[in-house]
Amino acid sequence: MRIVSGIQPTGNLHLGNYLGAIRNWVRMQDEWSAKGGQCLYFLADLHAISMPHKPAELAANTREMVAALVSCGIDPDKSILFNQAQVPAHAEMQWLLNGTARMGWLNRMTQWKDKAGKNREGASVALFTYPVLQAADVLLYQATHVPVGEDQKQHLELARDIAQKFNNDFAAEDAPVFTLPDPIIPPEAARIMSLRDGTAKMSKSDPSDMSRINLTDDADAIMQKVKKAKTDPEPLPATVEGLAGRPEANNLVGIYAAMAGTTPAEVLAQFEGKGFGQFKPALGELLVDKLAPMAARYRELRVDGEALDAILAKGALKARDLAGPTLARTYAALGLVRG
Numbered sequence: 001m002r003i004v005s006g007i008q009p010t011g012n013l014h015l016g017n018y019l020g021a022i023r024n025w026v027r028m029q030d031e032w033s034a035k036g037g038q039c040l041y042f043l044a045d046l047h048a049i050s051m052p053h054k055p056a057e058l059a060a061n062t063r064e065m066v067a068a069l070v071s072c073g074i075d076p077d078k079s080i081l082f083n084q085a086q087v088p089a090h091a092e093m094q095w096l097l098n099g100t101a102r103m104g105w106l107n108r109m110t111q112w113k114d115k116a117g118k119n120r121e122g123a124s125v126a127l128f129t130y131p132v133l134q135a136a137d138v139l140l141y142q143a144t145h146v147p148v149g150e151d152q153k154q155h156l157e158l159a160r161d162i163a164q165k166f167n168n169d170f171a172a173e174d175a176p177v178f179t180l181p182d183p184i185i186p187p188e189a190a191r192i193m194s195l196r197d198g199t200a201k202m203s204k205s206d207p208s209d210m211s212r213i214n215l216t217d218d219a220d221a222i223m224q225k226v227k228k229a230k231t232d233p234e235p236l237p238a239t240v241e242g243l244a245g246r247p248e249a250n251n252l253v254g255i256y257a258a259m260a261g262t263t264p265a266e267v268l269a270q271f272e273g274k275g276f277g278q279f280k281p282a283l284g285e286l287l288v289d290k291l292a293p294m295a296a297r298y299r300e301l302r303v304d305g306e307a308l309d310a311i312l313a314k315g316a317l318k319a320r321d322l323a324g325p326t327l328a329r330t331y332a333a334l335g336l337v338r339g
Contacts, residue, residue: 001037003028003184004143006044006134007069009062009083012204015213015291016192018072019258024186026073028147033078040141040319041074043083043312046090046133050126051115063308068215070311071297080322082315084137089323093136094129096330100166101132105158135159140323143181156183170333177329190258195229198247215298219288226252226284231276238272240264252276256283259290 005028007021029039043062062083074081084090106112109131116123126133134155138146139162148156163178171177194200194211202212210225217225230248237243243250243264250264256279257264271279301307331338 003039003145004138005147006042009043009065011061013068013215016202019190022072029079039079046084050130066308067301071294080315080318082319086316087319089327093140094133131155131158135162139178142179145184146181147184147186193251198251219292222287223284235275236271
């Protein structure tokens with residue numbers, strides 16, 4: 001039982017990042033390690049160079065992401081936490097699998113079409129072959145399971161197609177080189193919207209810092225942002241249906257439910273008929289209670305570059321040891337002489 005999952009190293013992490021991905025990683029880590037399973041979580045810095053980027057920002061964001069993951073509950077002693085660039089087997093495996101992947105398969109990738117847009121001739125080759133690197137990321141470790149959202153299902157299917165074709169072409173039927181990973185569909189993550197506009201996703205690119213709860217925010221900042229969050233004059237309804245057409249109210253109720261580990265219906269049962277003058281302080285206190293300890297740990301960790309590098313180095317060493325046998329078998333299956 002082995003889970004492999006990656007995340008792009010981005011800066012300015014916020015509540016949406018935590019509820020969308022990081023919290024689920026922590027849950028899987030605790031559940032799978034208790035069952036004797038293993039979780040590998042990597043920062044996809046090799047994937048990041050498929051799009052225009054600033055090298056100094058990528059390096060800084062990679063370390064920030066480590067700080068965020070650890071402060072939110074990823075335990076480097078329970079999980080293997082590393083960045084791709086420290087495990088050259090990822091890039092090697094991608095090249096070896098490029099011989100099996102087919103242009104037609106990659107041309108059908110929805111994400112390629114979306115990101116390249118009309119300027120496909122001007123897009124990088126890395127963007128086109130991005131899904132082959134994703135396949136390498138999971139096949140390299142004989143992953144049994146990969147958590148996928150709706151936007152990544154197609155890429156996992158491609159990884160399985162590549163693994164199956166490689167096994168058929170280069171391995172004996174009773175001794176396949178690669179495990180075909182199964183998907184894990186995580187519990188539906190709360191869709192966290194901007195505090196200033198309930199119809200727009202919470203985003204680090206929004207020019208207004210008041211639109212998001214950052215993982216670096218202290219208790220006072222969290223309370224102030226919740227207090228000033230956009231709302232409407234109506235009290236909270238008795239049912240979820242009553243939130244229709246009220247995007248800001250729906251967003252705040254959804255955030256409360258996600259942080260409390262309950263449902264919007266249960267939140268409304270508690271606050272039915274109450275105005276935001278009562279609801280906002282309760283939401284702010286809940287967020288402070290849950291996030292302030294993480295934020296304090298995050299602020300402490302993110303300035304300790306040596307500690308962050310040590311965490312990545314420790315994880316990369318374990319990852320290289322795990323990747324080695326599969327990489328060697330892949331070279332051998334292809335008839336490549338390595339001495």
